[in-house]
Amino acid sequence: MITIEHLSLDVGPAGIRDLSLVIKPKTWAFIIGPSGAGKTLILEAIAGLHTPEKGRILIRNTDVSGLSPEKRGIALVYQDYSLFPHMTVAENIAFGLKQGNKSSEEREEIVSDLLNRFRLLRFRDRYPGTLSGGEQQRVALARALAVQPELLLLDEPFAALDPQIREEHILLMQQIRRERGLTIVQVSHSREEAFALADQVAVIMEGRLVQAGTCEEIFFQPATPEVARFARIENIFSGTVSWSGDGMIAVDVNGTSFRALAEIPAGRPVTLCIRGRDLQIARDGVTPGPYQTCVTGLISELTPMEFGIRAEMSGPCPLVAILPREVPAQSLQRGRMVTILIDAAAVRVIPSDLKETV
Amino acid sequence: MITIEHLSLDVGPAGIRDLSLVIKPKTWAFIIGPSGAGKTLILEAIAGLHTPEKGRILIRNTDVSGLSPEKRGIALVYQDYSLFPHMTVAENIAFGLKQGNKSSEEREEIVSDLLNRFRLLRFRDRYPGTLSGGEQQRVALARALAVQPELLLLDEPFAALDPQIREEHILLMQQIRRERGLTIVQVSHSREEAFALADQVAVIMEGRLVQAGTCEEIFFQPATPEVARFARIENIFSGTVSWSGDGMIAVDVNGTSFRALAEIPAGRPVTLCIRGRDLQIARDGVTPGPYQTCVTGLISELTPMEFGIRAEMSGPCPLVAILPREVPAQSLQRGRMVTILIDAAAVRVIPSDLKETV
Amino acid sequence: ENKEKTPIRVLAAGSLLLPLGGVETRFEAAKPGADVQVEGHGSIQVIRQVTDLHSTADVVLVADESLIPDMMYRTMEGGRQNYTDGYIPFATNAMVIAYTNQSRYADEITNDTWREVLARPDVRTGFSNPMLDAAGYRALMVAILAESYYHDTGLFDRLIGSHFDPPLVLENDNGTTAVTLPSVLRPSDKKVAVRDGSIYLMSLLSAGGIDYAFEYRSVAEGQNLLYIPLPAEIDLSSPAFRKEYARARVVLGFERFSSLGRVRTGSPIVYAGTIPNTAPHPELAKEFMNFTLAEAEKGGNGWPAPLGGP
Amino acid sequence: MIRSCLPNPFIFVSWLLGGVIVLVSGLALMVIAVPELADLPHLTAIALDGRVIESLSLTFAAGCSAVLFLLLCGTPLAYALSRTTSRWRSVAESLLDLPLALPHTVAGLMVYLLFMSRGLIGGPLAQAGIFFEDAFLGIVMAMIFVSSPYYVNTVREGFERVPVHLEYVARTLGATEFAAFRFIALPLCSRHIWSGALLAWGRAVGEFAAVIMIAYFPEVISALMYQRFSTGGIAESRSIAFIMIVVCLVVFFTLRTMTRTRGENDDHH
Amino acid sequence: MIRSCLPNPFIFVSWLLGGVIVLVSGLALMVIAVPELADLPHLTAIALDGRVIESLSLTFAAGCSAVLFLLLCGTPLAYALSRTTSRWRSVAESLLDLPLALPHTVAGLMVYLLFMSRGLIGGPLAQAGIFFEDAFLGIVMAMIFVSSPYYVNTVREGFERVPVHLEYVARTLGATEFAAFRFIALPLCSRHIWSGALLAWGRAVGEFAAVIMIAYFPEVISALMYQRFSTGGIAESRSIAFIMIVVCLVVFFTLRTMTRTRGENDDHH
Ligand SMILES: Nc1ncnc2c1ncn2[C@@H]1O[C@H](COP(=O)(O)OP(=O)(O)OP(=O)(O)O)[C@@H](O)[C@H]1O
Ligand SMILES: Nc1ncnc2c1ncn2[C@@H]1O[C@H](COP(=O)(O)OP(=O)(O)OP(=O)(O)O)[C@@H](O)[C@H]1O
Ligand SMILES: [Mg+2]
């Protein structure tokens, strides 16, 4: 659907640098990355709102460089909704239709249908300024869908919504997407949304593509330490391979030896990433297997979370574990000494010199 | 710390209506509720930015009605950060200190310390407009803490942050709070935050207090159907008690009979709330126990989520279940017939006529 | 140092501003304690400053002696005195046709051809508003007088009368010729232009918007303009032709509320000065007046001609 | 945006300080109004005087035409300025500001030199039968010249405040550049357009020196007033002034009340 | 806010339409500049004339004093207006707008009637030895009167745009009402204050009719120009006009370039 080839775009000091990306038709693609990375810029470039310095964008295999935004058949929804404040909800939704040459009955019908689907009927004649964030967001989505675009660009569409409304919206968008065979490119900060919706994910940092793949790949097998940090992997360490053989390696981190599944010669510096959920508390007297790492530490901090308890362990190699709520309370107390077991398969190894892309 | 007594406040059509609330010293209190409920208004009223029509606010057991905002020793952080755009980061943080009579060395020291703690040192002389959302948020928090308030009011302080930064902030705030013995009142939309942080939670709807209690109470035992909906309890039904005895009741919902633990006479209308996570798929051939409800339905929709899979079941009484990822894939397919088991203890019953407050 | 000086406020007709510049310098040199401040307006405006705005003036100098008795021999508002009780005539002037070397047919116009040149369709002529400025009604009088002097019936009509809407029509009434102006003097084509006073007229002339303007000779000389002098019989300069001048009359088209005399009769141009009874420094004023009269007597560039007769 | 309900003693002090200006305006109004209201029959007679009414309508008509011209040409200009970053912008803006500080007689002279029928612009147009001297068009031109900086500056400020995202969104929804201007930027700037038009109108209607240089006739109200002062003295001209004041007060009050609500929804704060 | 990098043909059309106004201003400048630059010695002589320099400094000094007064009294007034919702606000605003549309002679008359030494305000002050007639103070008063609406309106608009949350936050951080005004609202309004001051200064400096009513002396530049016009014709006065134009262009260009960057950080969009 969209092919971005070596796109470069300068805006002041920041911009997009040599970005190539392919988004397949009818997928829901996510663009994620830290604030200021250039995510919004990419959407704007696809929509034709910036003229690239280098590279080109193909939509449906045709170069759209010379095509002005209104001719690209793309709708864009900004994070701040960008509703037209001087038009009512119905007028906002009908705006795109009025630019085309639909008859007024057709327009009326499309608008009514969208108002209905987005449960906006009673706001029909209100002005955006008087709506709550969630209501505004729904209007923005309905407005974008009204022109029946083939491609929908969403800039953090659900960020400012309260969770209840967010969920409703996501379900609705999924339904519409399926009906219309829409391709969606969405900028998001939320891993929850990415897991629920993304067919493919691209991670952008400082204007560059650093990793592309599925949600699982990005969040569980980050390609670089930066992505790992961005993916909120709780334990990230730098170390050196101390032993290698049989598809397994041992990595020395501050004197602690971690086992991991990889084939990297000894002596090479690597970064280890271990999700907090992959850490288990060893029951007393259990000896670790050959494919396990065993670390002992003092619990320094305990934080309850909705789906578990976050435990921080101090020690030469401080670890963070996310433990199920069912763990017996007596073993989880601040100041207690615990032994942690980590499966070698749960340890992701990133060689430090060559940043491989998965 | 704060006692709000029968507070009423009119702003246009909306406002606060007869609100009473006690917030204990050194707690982290949450105010949650839908958009436009009046949450921000409550914070502003506590800070002294509105003059109440009725009722009064006591802080440290003294009526503060006559006290202007600058004399209350309360700091307020807005969701939009409200940084002073014409001052550098350091000037923003020092603003409150300049209003007092601190020497310039003292000021310098406090500011440097905060810059350091909030990892803002390199932004010291930048203007807010050039910072990312997360950086701005940190400045806003540092500025509020600089005046060493006893009470901190936070209006959705972490909403617009990306998750990585959010977590860092939360940990930092917890640490500072513990050090200083701060009382914090926070408006939030995020149940995750509430679970991690809240000592007490108040739910506000349309200017009124509808429920106050701990996170578990609010999210697992909502007092009214509205709170249940707000708490995103997936299954909410209206029904009538068809049988009652022995501390258990049966409730008829569209022909399906649910069992619940309660003592309500038969014939009374009630609302049932069941969390999606409390629904289990019955293995073939299992017969439900006496304290269980058994419902059969067709899987109509499956959505993967970060911690599980969301399954929607159609049928006379449509259910939504959140199932663990470990459920065998073959039993989870769209169009398959499944049997759902629900423990009676997991069914929350709200009598429809008298909306009891837990 | 200015503070110790006594200011003498002189309200003067615009056409006197240039010579008064010299008077100011010399008077202040002769009398170091005095600070002469000359304020220029149209003659009628000059008097209004005193009578309506209660502006304090030490000396009032106007271009038409008749204005002083008309407008200033009245009891003051809130007082018993008149604004003034006398005046000194001190100079005369002549109406001329001023032009520049960019004016159309500047090389053709002479004493003899001016009537024909001014009447050409592409030539624009200007004069000031007769209702506000003495030079204005004097311009009309010149045209009226020229008609009989040159025995050129229809001259007034060709030069001025027919270019207004409604047209200005001459009426003969046993020996006097009068024109009655409508209340709004609106040109009907591009042949004539009317402006508030000589300052606007002169800028139009210099800018090339008009080709010829009826002006005082002293103004034309003072601004280094070319001009065509007119015969004494019609240029309102000579007391000898007082009777002839009186045959031309302009009836101003005032609204009913106006407090000025409506009928202006032709007469030799006489500049006059007075010291209002409200003058804050009457002694100095008198000194300045005498100094000015003496200077006027001497004449020079920009000065209206000294009074010839008694 | 709705403001605090908090009583604010500083506002009170501000009123005291700033009240001086309101007071002066009020007293100025009084010194004209009191003697006029004391002689109502005279005032009525003047108010019903055909020439006064004619001149008032002429002035307002010319003022409105000038504003109309500014709406048509000044609005695109303001838009273009607000969307231009080239350094020529500063040059253009300084040129536009020129009539701001010019003594009005000079402004009048400039207009005259340009638009008289032998002028740089007036010349060619005179060939085509369009004249400015002593004509309605001349009045309008002079008014446009002196009031344009007020209009253009105000409206430019307005366009600069229209969020660029809104125009972007409109473009992706199928709007051409012009449609985005017409349906988004223009209506969102309406408050500034109103207020600029009001400033420009006021400046135009009150002009004297610049107007009478090119068009002594037909008589605008300030020329009539000047003439009445010369011929009838202060009483005459004060009546006209008072009528003018009343009309202006009514116009301003109505327009301000109308604009108060206009553009209320347009803000993003 | 940084704008689109997209080429926009509509901007081009806008420039064409709006260019008319820039063109007229440019041509107007030319018709004055060309003859002056052709006779440089004369121009230099006039520029070095003591009286011209004195008058220019007087005019600018008076203009700056008027602006200073407006800064001191008009700013609190604008603030108070922006924070008042009472219906008296409309009345006060209409009164303030009054000098906007008044013929300048009427404005001058009003100032004169108020401030002459027998006037309503001038009277009592004359007792105290403060005179306005033919004095620097009189010039300043007239300038204040005619330029106040431009200043107050612009600055009020600015204060209305300062987000109320910022003042709220400042209050909770220990700022009194005054401190919140002084350190938050005032600096955030600085762009509007500059621009209002510029408009007001321009209006003040160019004023003639209103000023000479109360103070023909000392001579402001427009009075001097009038005087030179009467005595020396167009050539004399045009030189002064040209000098004035050059000075104003320089002032505007400098100030506009300075204000361009000012308040850049203040926006919230
Ligand atoms: N039109 C523009 N002109 C100049 N700089 C711009 C423009 N648009 C964006 N930028 C800058 O480009 C960089 C990337 O901006 P962008 O809005 O794409 O970030 P983002 O990844 O969307 O961040 P966020 O998550 O905060 O929205 C930022 O530094 C921003 O300031
Ligand atoms: N100063 C004010 N004047 C008038 N109305 C106000 C004012 N402040 C808030 N309101 C209105 O009061 C209601 C409650 O506002 P409030 O900001 O407290 O909502 P909230 O619960 O914080 O919502 P959100 O989650 O969207 O921030 C809204 O309808 C709002 O428009
Ligand atoms: Mg973005």
Ligand SMILES: [Mg+2]
């Ligand atoms: Mg809020």
